[in-house]
Amino acid sequence: MSASQTGLLAGLLLALAAILGGFNGFLLALVLGALGWLVGAVVSGQLDLSGLLAGRGRG
Template sequence: MPRSLVGLLVGLLLALAAAVGGFGAFLLAVVLGAVGWGIGAQLEGRLDLSGLARGRGRG
């Protein structure tokens, strides 16, 4: 699926969330979208979150 189409769909869904639920629902949709993007990018190998899982450690 082309990125422009994905961007269009995301924009429409965010607009729908804002229209139906107000600003709070809009912010929730943005945060959940960012979390979903992060998980998808991790699964595709474009994002490495292993440092977050390990923590800083001591040393």
């Protein structure tokens, strides 16, 4: 299992543990799952956010 898949699974499990049931629970699980995948993809090197996080610089 890759780091992005592990992150996705962790995000989904945390969402289910935090709130159970209803449409709001579904949305929270979806958002936390996507966030978990994003963190896992960055950690494993599949996604590079250096362009977004780097400043424009001076002058």
